[in-house]
Amino acid sequence: MPIAFEQVNYIYAPKTPFEYEALKRIDLAIELNKITAIIGPTGSGKSTLVQHLNALLLPSSGTIYVLDREIVANQKNKDLKSLRKKVGLVFQFPEYQLFEETIIKDVMFGPLNFKVTDEEARQKAMKALAMVGLDPSYYERSPLDISGGQKRRVAIAGILAIDPDVLVLDEPTAGLDPQGAKSMMELFVELNRTHHKTILIVTHDMDHVLNYCDNVVVMKKGEILTHQQVNDFFFKGEDVLDIEMALPQRLKFTEALRAKGFKLTDKIRNVQELALSIKKEISHE
Amino acid sequence: MNPIEIKNLNFSYDQTQDVVKDVSFVVKKGSYTTLIGHNGSGKSTIAKLIIGLLEKEKGSILIDGEELSLESIEGIRRKIGIVFQNPDNQFIGATVRDDIAFGLENHQVEPSEMDVIIENYAREVGMSEYLDHEPTRLSGGQKQRVAIAGILSMKPDILILDEATSMLDPEGKEDINKLVKQLHKENNMTILSITHDVEEVLKSDHVIVMYEGRIVKDGTPSEVMKNEEELIRLKLAAPYSVRLANELKKLGIPVKQAWDMEGMVDELCQLLLNK
Numbered sequence: 001m002p003i004a005f006e007q008v009n010y011i012y013a014p015k016t017p018f019e020y021e022a023l024k025r026i027d028l029a030i031e032l033n034k035i036t037a038i039i040g041p042t043g044s045g046k047s048t049l050v051q052h053l054n055a056l057l058l059p060s061s062g063t064i065y066v067l068d069r070e071i072v073a074n075q076k077n078k079d080l081k082s083l084r085k086k087v088g089l090v091f092q093f094p095e096y097q098l099f100e101e102t103i104i105k106d107v108m109f110g111p112l113n114f115k116v117t118d119e120e121a122r123q124k125a126m127k128a129l130a131m132v133g134l135d136p137s138y139y140e141r142s143p144l145d146i147s148g149g150q151k152r153r154v155a156i157a158g159i160l161a162i163d164p165d166v167l168v169l170d171e172p173t174a175g176l177d178p179q180g181a182k183s184m185m186e187l188f189v190e191l192n193r194t195h196h197k198t199i200l201i202v203t204h205d206m207d208h209v210l211n212y213c214d215n216v217v218v219m220k221k222g223e224i225l226t227h228q229q230v231n232d233f234f235f236k237g238e239d240v241l242d243i244e245m246a247l248p249q250r251l252k253f254t255e256a257l258r259a260k261g262f263k264l265t266d267k268i269r270n271v272q273e274l275a276l277s278i279k280k281e282i283s284h285e
Numbered sequence: 286m287n288p289i290e291i292k293n294l295n296f297s298y299d300q301t302q303d304v305v306k307d308v309s310f311v312v313k314k315g316s317y318t319t320l321i322g323h324n325g326s327g328k329s330t331i332a333k334l335i336i337g338l339l340e341k342e343k344g345s346i347l348i349d350g351e352e353l354s355l356e357s358i359e360g361i362r363r364k365i366g367i368v369f370q371n372p373d374n375q376f377i378g379a380t381v382r383d384d385i386a387f388g389l390e391n392h393q394v395e396p397s398e399m400d401v402i403i404e405n406y407a408r409e410v411g412m413s414e415y416l417d418h419e420p421t422r423l424s425g426g427q428k429q430r431v432a433i434a435g436i437l438s439m440k441p442d443i444l445i446l447d448e449a450t451s452m453l454d455p456e457g458k459e460d461i462n463k464l465v466k467q468l469h470k471e472n473n474m475t476i477l478s479i480t481h482d483v484e485e486v487l488k489s490d491h492v493i494v495m496y497e498g499r500i501v502k503d504g505t506p507s508e509v510m511k512n513e514e515e516l517i518r519l520k521l522a523a524p525y526s527v528r529l530a531n532e533l534k535k536l537g538i539p540v541k542q543a544w545d546m547e548g549m550v551d552e553l554c555q556l557l558l559n560k
Contacts, residue, residue: 018419041454042426092425092452093371145298147325171425175370175451177323177481178522204454249525256550262557271525275532282538282556 003030003053003166003198008062009073010048022048024222026062030215035192035199037209037230040219046202047092049219050168053200054087055080067165085114088164092171094155098143103134103154106143110162121161128160132187149180156184160191166198167191173205181205185212207248210234235267250274286350287311288364288443288475289335294344296327296334304330306498308344312443312491315473317466319486319506322495323520328479329370331495332447335477336367348443363392366441368449372428376420381412384420385435392439406434409464411457425452433461437468444468446478458482483524486510487544494519507544 010023022045030036038046051057052064055071064071069083091097100106107125108118116124129138132153138146143154156172169188173181185208191197203209209216209230216233218225226233234251247255253274254264265277289312296305305327312318322328333339335346337358346353348361378384385403394402407413410430415423420431429452436444444465450458462485468474478485486492492509494502496519502509510516513523513531523531530543538556542548 012422017417018422020418020422039454042430042452042457043424047424093373096371096373148329149324171452175324175448175481177520178483179517179520180324181481182522204452204458206455253525253529253546253550256546257553260550260554260557262553271528271532275529275536275538278533278553279536279538282553282560 002032002065003067004028004065005049005052006063006065008052008059008064010045010052010057011060012048014060022222023052023059026222026224028217028224028227030198030200030217032198033192033196034214035188035201035212036215036217037213038200038202038217038219039204039206039209040225044219045222046219047170048222050089050170050200050202053166053168054084054089056089081114085162086164087166087168088159088162090156090159090167090169090172092174094158095148095151098151098154098158101142102140103129103143103146104139106154107157107161110158114162124161124163125157128157129154131160131191132157133183149176152176152180152184156187164197166200168200170202171204172201173203173208181208188212207250210248210250231267286314287347288314288349289477290347290350291331291335292345292347294331294334294346295342296330296339297342303342304498305334308495308498308500310493310500310503312475312477315469315475316490317469317476317478317488318491318493319489320477320479320493320495321481321486321521326495326520327498328495329447332367332445332477332479335445336362336365364442365445366436366439366443367445367447368429368433368436370448370451372425372432372452376428376432379419380417381407381420381423381431382416384431385438388435388439402438406438407431409437409460410434411460426454426457429453430457430461433464437464440468440472441474443475443477446476446480448479448481451481483510483522487524494521496520510544 005026005028008023008026012020012022040046048057052059053066055077059073061073066083067086071077098106100109104125107128108121111121111124134153143151173184176184188199189212192199213230216230217227254268258264262281268274268277292309294305294308295303297303320328334341337353351357353361376384377387382403385406386399389399389402407416410433412427412430412434420428433449450461453461469476487506489506492506493500494509501519510524511527513527516523524544526546526549527543530540533540540549540552542552
């Protein structure tokens, strides 16, 4: 089974003065084994949406299908633990949730919750830490004594150690330096291509969407505006211009140059291709 | 007199390894200064030292010429507003309105004026509809907008932004940047912004680069941001325009205005016309 939302509503604080409809009749199917970006203005429902994927939030109405599970509104949903083994969710600023004395213990905490032996948990933790680029010299250090970017990696390792099939990340690169953000995105691509994880990333970075993701879901005010392949979204159709979000740098340049009469190649995939296309224009004619 | 003047500052969290090493810099009155560097380079530590959340080991911190000390800290904090990266640690009020009011109350703003101020700033950050909502139930980005409104409404002389817009969507980021720029101009507010946003750096007056606890570069954005290899060595990234300029150079097309998209596009147009 895929991942799908069917007519899902979510209401925060129902029947209180703070009542607020965060998701409105969402219909959405997420492709497995792909990297899907979820973008949209602050407060558009992105975090609310992804927190439904491991039943951290339950729908007020509608149904969610996640792999072999069905989550239905107003029903007792049993054995959520098995779902949470399959869908790992990394929150915004996960580094604030580190708590163990050592990094290795912190990463072992997840697997230990799923009844494995200490030794197995340790193996899983070591593997996960290696994936996020933290070598054994970090194992016995306190997770509180490392930099923000490293803490983020430890927190993500904590989820990877559970070895979920679906990895959901809520703004995983916010606040990371450019190279840290780049290697984080490359890690997700690697997890997707080599380990066949389905990955959902909530992000505000349009360059990341363009450079690393397969599909993109655009949300606004609790609704899905569009759901497309990344290439179609950026290079065909007008949706990308309609959604009032900043264009990736590469598109900003190509648009600005085209507006001034440059005839550039249609699909420019990187900075080298853009330079070549500009050279063609300037050298010929 | 400089709003912020740091001299030979040292700090360590554990008394063994300094995370801030002999740091000296000046933030000029009314300037928009950006402070950049890799994660763990010591940027946020410096922000915390400036407002006295951490205590320096060596060196001096002068705010408007006055040495930061136990005696001076209260007065100094009245001049400085700071917005942190994670909004969850910054809320006090039960509603958005109360939360913005809290800072104003501390600054002895007349209750009769307070409502207007709160509504103005809530509108500026796009949170008017949420004034009676609980801050804890807002999204991450909305919380950050409220935190920013709360600080800006107090019109501090010096505003420190510690990656304050990193959780905002591109449009939200632009709204906040505009608002900050406006206050910066109208009130001659001095701004020190810790950021990873290259675009913001390019628009600032002055940029300071940190690497492993030290200041390694200090100058105008065009001076600091033009060398791609060096930026990569400092674990940073060059602006897209600089990367494109380097690729063009390899192809035999030298561009002069590499740090600025508009300038570069104009220059390329000239080349196209002259052909």
